[in-house]
Amino acid sequence: MNRRDFFKKTGMVTAGTVAAPYILPTGRMFARTNAPKAEYVVMVMFAGGVRQQESVLQRYLDDSQEVTGAAGNIMPNLFTGIAPDRKIVYGTDPGGGATRGSEPIPRILSQSMEDTGAVFKEMSAISAGHYVGLNTLITGSLGTAQGLKTRPKYPTIFEYLRKHAGFAALDTWFIANGLGNSTPLLNSSKNEDYGLQYGGNMFAAPYTFGGVGREILGNGKPYSRADLDPMYFMKNFLDQSFGLNPNQLETIKNTDEEKTKIKEFIRAVFQRQDQGLIPRPPVSDNGDAVTISYAAEVLRHFKPKFLTLNMSAVDGCHSNFTGYLRSLHRADHSVGWLWNYIQNNIPEMSGKTIMIIAPECGRNLNPNPILDENDWYAYDHSDANAMRVWSVMVGKNVPKISVGSEGNKVGKLTDIVPTIADIFGVYDEVKASPYLDPQSKSLFLRM
C-alpha cells in the first residue's frame, strides 16, 4: 500500500468510526459528534474541601500554621514534588514512642500523575459548599440554588451519557461514601427531559456492604433464573396494569436482567468479604479507603464505561487540621492505588481509561479558632479561597501538560461534564443542553 492509499483508507475508517450511526435505547438514530478519546472514565470527587495551599501548592504547614521551612508535597501520587522534612504528622504511626503519623505512606505509582498527565493548577469552583460543589461536578451546571434532600435540579452526567451515548444502566455507576449530605441522590436528576429513566446505578458503599447492609441483605435467597422469571413475569403484568408514567418514577430503572446482575454482585461481595478477597489500599484506615475498595469491586465486576466516586474524609478539617493532613495524604494514596489497580487488575480497562480527579470545593484562607492535638488551627470553607480548586487528568490520550498557575485561573468545575462528554464522543450533543453552564467547555480545549 502506498502512502496515498494509506492516508485515504485510514481517513475513511476514522470518518466512518466517528459518523457511524447506531440506534439509541430511545429509538433515535445517533451519530457520534467527535472521536472518542477513551473507552472508560473514572471520576474522583476528591475529597471533601481541599485547600490549594496543602495540595497542589505543596505548602504543607507554611501557609496555614505560621510555621516556616515546613513546605512540601504530601500528595506524591497526584503531584510531583519533594515531601516536607519537618513536623511530619500525616503518615502512619511507626510505634515505639515515635511521633504519631511520622511515617509517610510510600508512593504507589512509579510516576506521579502530574508526570504523566494533565494538571489544571488553578480552577474556579462554583460554590464553597459540598452539595452544590458535588452537583457542579455531576451536572456541569451553575445550580447554586440546589437544595439538600432533593435530587439535582439539572441533568447529571449519567443521564447525558445514557441518553446521548446510549449507555446502559450498568455502564454508569456512582459510588457514594455514605448517606449524609444527600449524596445518594446524585445518581440522577428528575429533569423532565432526562430524569430517572436515564439515571446511573449507585451504592452508598459503606452502608450497602457494611454490617447493617449484611444484616438486611446478606441472608437473601439466591433465586435461580427459573425462580426469577415467573416473579418478574407476574410483576411486569401488575406494573403494566397499574401503568406508572415516567414522571412518577422514584428510582432509576434497570432491566430485569440488570437487576439480577446487581443482586448477584451484592451477594458476591458478601462472599468475597468472608474470604478476605476485597481489594484494599495498603493503608485503609479511613472511610475513603473503604469507599475506594468497593469502587474497585464495581469496576472489576461490571467494567462500567463511567464510574464516579465521592470521598470526604478531609472535611474533618473543620475541627482537626492534623486529621485533615492525614486524610489528604490517604486520599492521594487511595486514588493512586485505584489507578494502579485498574492498570494491573482489570485488563479490559487497562490502557483504555481516563481518570479525572477534582475537589468539589476548596477551603478558607484564614482558620477558625479550633485547635487540634498539635495546636494547629482548623479551616472551614466559605470564602474566596474556598472557590479555588485544581484538577488532574491522566490516562489514554491525555497529554502531559500543566495548565494555569496561582493567579492565573484556567477552567472551572463545570468543565468536567463536557470533558467527559468529549472523551466519549458526544461533546456537541451534551454542550447543546440548555442546562449546562454556557461558559463551560472540555478541558481538552483549554490545554
Add this chain to the structure above:
Amino acid sequence: MHNSGKNITAAFVMTMLLIAGCTKEKNVTFGVNDKVVYEDKSLKTKRKSDAEYISILYTNLYQVPISPNQLYKTQNVIYSIGDRNVANEMVLSNYFNTSTLKIPKDSEMRADVAAFVEKCYKRFFLRYPSEGEKTFFINYINSNPNVSVEMVYTAFSVSDEYQYY
C-alpha cells in the same frame, strides 16, 4: 290572698307548658347504602415513603409490626442502593428466608386459586381484582405448577402499585 291566686295561676300555666312541650319520642332507624370500601387503583397517586413501605410490608408478611431499630436500618440500606427495586427485592428475599413468615402454603393456593388471587389483591392492593387480572393469575398459576406462593407474594410486594396508596 291576692298573691296566692297569682301563684296558682302561674303554676297552672307552667304545668300546661310543660305538658305541651313533651312529645313522644319517635323510633327512627337509619340505613346505610351498600358501598365497597376497597381502594381503586386509579386513585392511588401518592407514593409510600420508604418507612411506610417497609412497615406495611413487614406487618403484612409477619403479622407483627417491625421494630423501630429494624425499620431504621432497613430504610438506610434501601437508601444506599440506587435502584430501589433491587433493594426492595433483596430485603424481601431476606424475609422469605426466615421461618416466622405468615403466608399460605402452596397446597392452599392450589386448592382454590381463584380465592387465593382475590385474597392477594385484597391483602396487598386493598382492592378486588378486575376480571382480566383475576383471569390472568388463575390461568398463569394453573398452567405453571412451579409457581409458588412466595413467587406470587414477591411479585405483589415489589410491584409498582404496592408502592402507592
